[in-house]
Amino acid sequence: xxxxxxxxxxxxxxxxxxxxxxxxxxxxxxxxxxxxxxxxxxxxxxxxxxxxxxxxxxxxxxxxxxxxxxxxxxxxxxxxxxxxxxxxxxxxxxxxxxxxxxxxxxxxxxxxxxxxxxxxxxxxxxxxxxxxxxxxxxxxxxxxxxxxxxxxxxxxxxxxxxxxxxxxxxxxxxxxxxxxxxxxxxxxxxxxxxxxxxxxxxxxxxxxxxxxxxxxxxxxxxxxxx
Amino acid sequence: xxxxxxxxxxxxxxxxxxxxxxxxxxxxxxxxxxxxxxxxxxxxxxxxxxxxxxxxxxxxxxxxxxxxxxxxxxxxxxxxxxxxxxxxxxxxxxxxxxxxxxxxxxxxxxxxxxxxxxxxxxxxxxxxxxxxxxxxxxxxxxxxxxxxxxxxxxxxxxxxxxxxxxxxxxxxxxxxxxxxxxxxxxxxxxxxxxxxxxxxxxxxxxxxxxxxxxxxxxxxxxxxxxxxxxxxxxxxxxxxxx
Numbered sequence: 001x002x003x004x005x006x007x008x009x010x011x012x013x014x015x016x017x018x019x020x021x022x023x024x025x026x027x028x029x030x031x032x033x034x035x036x037x038x039x040x041x042x043x044x045x046x047x048x049x050x051x052x053x054x055x056x057x058x059x060x061x062x063x064x065x066x067x068x069x070x071x072x073x074x075x076x077x078x079x080x081x082x083x084x085x086x087x088x089x090x091x092x093x094x095x096x097x098x099x100x101x102x103x104x105x106x107x108x109x110x111x112x113x114x115x116x117x118x119x120x121x122x123x124x125x126x127x128x129x130x131x132x133x134x135x136x137x138x139x140x141x142x143x144x145x146x147x148x149x150x151x152x153x154x155x156x157x158x159x160x161x162x163x164x165x166x167x168x169x170x171x172x173x174x175x176x177x178x179x180x181x182x183x184x185x186x187x188x189x190x191x192x193x194x195x196x197x198x199x200x201x202x203x204x205x206x207x208x209x210x211x212x213x214x215x216x217x218x219x220x221x222x223x224x225x226x
Numbered sequence: 227x228x229x230x231x232x233x234x235x236x237x238x239x240x241x242x243x244x245x246x247x248x249x250x251x252x253x254x255x256x257x258x259x260x261x262x263x264x265x266x267x268x269x270x271x272x273x274x275x276x277x278x279x280x281x282x283x284x285x286x287x288x289x290x291x292x293x294x295x296x297x298x299x300x301x302x303x304x305x306x307x308x309x310x311x312x313x314x315x316x317x318x319x320x321x322x323x324x325x326x327x328x329x330x331x332x333x334x335x336x337x338x339x340x341x342x343x344x345x346x347x348x349x350x351x352x353x354x355x356x357x358x359x360x361x362x363x364x365x366x367x368x369x370x371x372x373x374x375x376x377x378x379x380x381x382x383x384x385x386x387x388x389x390x391x392x393x394x395x396x397x398x399x400x401x402x403x404x405x406x407x408x409x410x411x412x413x414x415x416x417x418x419x420x421x422x423x424x425x426x427x428x429x430x431x432x433x434x435x436x437x438x439x440x441x442x443x444x445x446x447x448x449x450x451x452x453x454x455x456x457x458x459x460x461x462x463x464x465x466x467x468x
Contacts (some may be wrong), residue, residue, distance in 0.1 A: 060337050128276050129313035133327035133379065134303025143326055 008192045010197050011180075015204060019182025020203070022096065026178065027165045030103035034164075035157065037104065038111025043141065045116055056112065063109035069170045075102040076174045093177040099168070107164055114156050118149030155219040162211050179203070227252045227383050227414045228273055233282035235268060235438075242268050243279065244438045251384070255415045257446075259426040260435035261461060266418045267310075269435070270385050272304045273416065287382055303331050305383040306376030310392050312368040314360035314375070320347065321356045324375050332379065339378075346374040349402050366397025373404055383414035390421060420465060425452060434458040 009016075045055035063071065076098045083091045123144050130140030150157075169180035177185065183196040190196075228250040235243040242265045246382045252258045257448060258266045271277040273284055276416050277293050284291040288302055314323050324343030328334045334342070347353050349372040352363075362367055369389055386405065402424050409415055409428035419425070425432055425446065432443035432449040434457075442449060442458045453459045 123311075123313075125309060125311055125313045126315065129307075129309060129315070131276060131298075132274060132302055132307040132309075133306075133375070134299045134331040135327065136299050139299075139330055143330065144315055148315075151317060 003190060004198075005195055008186075008190060008195045012124075012186045012190075012196075013152035014183050016179065016199070017184065019177050019179040022177060023168045023179040024131050025164065026099055026103055026168045026171070027161065029100050029163055030107050030168075031161045033104035034107035034111045035115070037117045038113075039113035039146065041108060042115035042119055045112065045170075046119060060109045060112050063106050064113075068106060068167055069173050070171055071098065071106050072170055073100050075105075095171065095174040098174070099171045099176050103164065103168065107160070110160055111157065114153050114160060115149060116154035118156075119145055122148045151222055154222060155215050158215045158218070159212065162208050162215075166208065169204075227254075227287055228270070228416060229283075229285045230273070231283045233269070233272060233279050233284060234263075235272065235277070235279040235281075242438050243272070245282070246435075246438075246440050247282075248433055248443050250414060250416050252383075252414050252429040253412050254408045255413075255417070255428050256431045256433060257429040258418045258433045258435060259420055259422075259425070259461070260441075262465075264435040265438040266433075266435045267387050268414055270387050270418050273385055274302045274307055278305075282383055299331070303327070304382050306379060306381035308369070308372050308376055308384070308386045308389045310388040312360070312365070312392075313370045314368055315374055316360050318354070318359070319349055320352070320358055320363075322370055323360065323371065324378050324380065327375070328378055334447065343374070343378055346377050347371070350374045364397060365393045366400045369393065369397075369401045370404055373380075373401075377408075383416070384408070386415065386417040386419065388418050388420075389413075391418065422450075422462075422466060434461065436461075 039191070041056045041059060044052040045060070047053060076093075078096055079093050079101070080091065083093065124180050126139055126144050128222050130144040135143065168178050172181035172184050175181070180200055182201040187193045187196045230246055230248050231234065233243055234241065246269055248256070248264075255266045258270065260266050260338060260462055268277055272279045273286065273291065279292065286301060286305060289296055291298075291301065311317075314320075315326070317466055318326065320338060321343055324347065325336070325339035328339035328342060329336060344353065350373060351375075352367055352370055355363060355367065355371075360371070363371065373389075389405070390401050393401065398421070402421060405415070405417070405424065406428050417424075417429075429446045432442070432444060432448070433440055434455070434459050441455045442453055449458075450462075453462060
């Protein structure tokens with residue numbers, strides 16, 4: 001390790017930072033989109049309609065049973081074909097763009113299960129109280145159940161997001177330039193694997209460790225008093 | 227106001243209600259009592275369709291509860307309900323608990339709903355707690371807020387499902403006081419409760435249930451004077467012993 005060359009890091013810092021920015025962007029988009037989609041899936045899975053129930057169950061089971069890297073690859077290859085079928089034209093979809101959709105759709109399966117247990121953690125009497133006041137199903141979900149479910153599950157949702165943040169690195173398989181992908185590309189060019197991979201690992205560790213400490217502190221602060 | 231005709235209900239093979247028939251006229255206070263598992267909570271929940279029933283009919287102010295075209299949210303918005311476990315919304319302040327349904331269901335303005343909520347809070351003696359959260363209040367206080375929340379909807383009648391059974395003994399009276407006051411103002415009430423003192427004071431009639439049947443349905447004086455059925459007499463002997 002005597003010849004650890006810090007200048008390689010300094011020289012390529014702008015490129016790495018650009019990759020990190022992309023990773024954060026994908027994480028945020030996939031988190032917001034995934035939670036919205038996942039909540040819808042959770043509601044479907046808990047609905048009394050067997051068709052919706054089965055659709056949601058199938059969706060969740062399929063995505064939770066396939067390796068993420070395969071899903072990334074499949075979306076990257078299939079998305080242009082689907083778009084051509086729908087629009088009749090060839091629309092090129094870059095790796096960077098397809099990753100947004102992939103992660104949103106994939107993470108929704110995980111967020112759905114979190115939201116499902118969150119919804120189930122709200123006592124049944126709360127729903128009854130909402131109905132008794134004249135709320136419709138949608139209103140009792142929106143004003144009574146989901147806010148409580150979301151708050152109960154916030155630490156778990158954020159922990160899942162930290163995992164998602166790390167998993168975005170898998171887009172290097174389709175050549176997208178996320179934080180890890182950027183380091184990988186520099187490695188290929190400059191042949192400095194030790195410097196590059198160590199730097200990336202340290203940065204990932206620092207960010208994720210800090211975030212999970214934050215989640216822990218949040219956990220005690222947002223608990224609903226019952 | 228409330229008419230219950232031959233209502234029966236099954237959970238699978240188990241029959242929880244057997245041909246229950248009774249009525250609550252406007253301004254009446256009807257107390258429903260009976261041993262646990264007798265179906266009294268189930269019956270009162272059928273009135274605002276929180277529990278479905280299989281046979282018979284229930285009408286509230288002329289609206290048939292079980293009928294297909296009935297808008298349950300509209301019906302429930304006019305029928306106040308108070309639960310054993312209060313069921314205030316723990317993620318909202320007391321003020322918001324009182325205002326939310328007025329705003330979202332009745333379409334009242336935010337200020338109007340707030341004013342109405344505060345006035346009712348004052349009425350149940352809890353104005354000072356407006357900005358607190360339910361978890362910061364005692365059980366008795368929470369139940370009084372729950373009554374205020376139901377009243378904020380200007381209900382045509384009120385249903386009470388064992389409103390004092392989850393309370394510590396020293397908090398029961400503060401809730402009963404509010405209920406007595408309400409009864410004396412002429413509110414139509416159907417109350418599932420074991421508080422016989424309350425029944426003696428304000429009930430018009432007392433219904434005694436056992437095993438899903440309405441066994442006794444009498445004027446208060448007749449009920450406490452001379453319950454006709456053996457089962458009701460045993461029940462009263464047990465709970466009035468001390």
